Amino acid sequence: MTSGAAILRGGLADRSTWRPGENCPVAKALGVVGTRSAMLIIREALYGTTRFDDFVARVELTEAVAAARLRELTDAGLLERHPYREDGQRTRYEYRLTEMGRDLAPAILGLYQWGARYLSANGRAPLALSHADCGSPVTVNVTCRDGHDVPLHELALARSRKPRVT
Amino acid sequence: MTSGAAILRGGLADRSTWRPGENCPVAKALGVVGTRSAMLIIREALYGTTRFDDFVARVELTEAVAAARLRELTDAGLLERHPYREDGQRTRYEYRLTEMGRDLAPAILGLYQWGARYLSANGRAPLALSHADCGSPVTVNVTCRDGHDVPLHELALARSRKPRVT
Numbered sequence: 001m002t003s004g005a006a007i008l009r010g011g012l013a014d015r016s017t018w019r020p021g022e023n024c025p026v027a028k029a030l031g032v033v034g035t036r037s038a039m040l041i042i043r044e045a046l047y048g049t050t051r052f053d054d055f056v057a058r059v060e061l062t063e064a065v066a067a068a069r070l071r072e073l074t075d076a077g078l079l080e081r082h083p084y085r086e087d088g089q090r091t092r093y094e095y096r097l098t099e100m101g102r103d104l105a106p107a108i109l110g111l112y113q114w115g116a117r118y119l120s121a122n123g124r125a126p127l128a129l130s131h132a133d134c135g136s137p138v139t140v141n142v143t144c145r146d147g148h149d150v151p152l153h154e155l156a157l158a159r160s161r162k163p164r165v166t
Numbered sequence: 167m168t169s170g171a172a173i174l175r176g177g178l179a180d181r182s183t184w185r186p187g188e189n190c191p192v193a194k195a196l197g198v199v200g201t202r203s204a205m206l207i208i209r210e211a212l213y214g215t216t217r218f219d220d221f222v223a224r225v226e227l228t229e230a231v232a233a234a235r236l237r238e239l240t241d242a243g244l245l246e247r248h249p250y251r252e253d254g255q256r257t258r259y260e261y262r263l264t265e266m267g268r269d270l271a272p273a274i275l276g277l278y279q280w281g282a283r284y285l286s287a288n289g290r291a292p293l294a295l296s297h298a299d300c301g302s303p304v305t306v307n308v309t310c311r312d313g314h315d316v317p318l319h320e321l322a323l324a325r326s327r328k329p330r331v332t
Binding site for chain 2: 004005006007008012015019020021023024025026027028029030031032033034036039040043044045046047048049054057058060077096097100102103104105106107108109110111112113114115116117118119120124125126127128129130131132133134136137138139140141142143144145146148150152154155156157158159160161
């Protein structure tokens with residue numbers, strides 16, 4: 001027995017009878033944002049970066065890698081391209097997060113929180129995250145719909161039921 | 167103006183004056199768990215997998231890759247090796263999550279939630295996550311200490327203040 005893991009229920013309890021495989025949503029997510037450069041481009045987009053040159057400079061990528069990654073993330077639906085034009089310049093494109101892209105915030109901020117806690121000098125994050133409306137510090141949390149914090153040893157996993165055909 | 171990104175405050179507001187660089191906790195986190203195999207090994211450990219052969223089978227890795235990754239994650243402090251011995255066998259080791267490893271749960275479950283919502287057939291996760299104590303569905307959320315949900319456009323980022331020397 002270990003108190004350090006989730007609780008597997010029903011058909012999942014015997015791990016020898018199933019494998020997450022390619023169906024696992026974590027594996028699927030990593031198929032889209034599983035590279036360091038993709039994750040850091042989304043981080044930048046969460047910070048409001050939209051322009052190609054800014055992604056290149058702030059993520060410290062080559063132009064070729066930035067272009068490839070922005071195209072992949074756009075094709076996958078996380079970013080949308082919008083044309084813009086500055087005086088005397090040709091039309092360029094900026095990249096804005098879609099709802100799908102914004103919904104990665106909990107995962108990216110989860111990595112931020114973990115990196116700040118365990119890997120930063122003095123355990124102190126370089127940036128402070130707060131709620132603009134009330135000023136309170138912000139964290140990423142695993143919670144249930146009844147409002148309880150759910151530590152790992154209280155997290156139960158079971159096979160999803162097929163939706164009922166009505 | 168974009169309503170699709172966080173709010174940068176103070177010295178951060180002009181993005182041309184700063185870069186996240188290597189100091190960014192997300193970049194640091196990806197330095198440790200930035201490979202697909204590392205992320206999926208931690209996923210498995212969250213599900214309770216502890217033994218080498220099970221990591222190999224369930225993450226679908228070669229033995230060489232599994233051994234390298236388990237060693238790196240142990241050296242980095244996410245896993246601890248514990249000896250065990252079955253009848254007639256030599257001593258082997260199992261790998262258990264440390265607190266540092268368990269604290270990756272919000273990030274990994276954040277990827278799970280995102281992958282389930284956007285990349286799964288019918289938007290349905292293969293596993294249902296619930297709170298063992300009360301049965302309610304579990305989600306990963308960005309919230310402030312006052313209990314508000316914090317959507318991205320209400321998330322304020324500022325430079326952390328240096329701790330006061332007293």
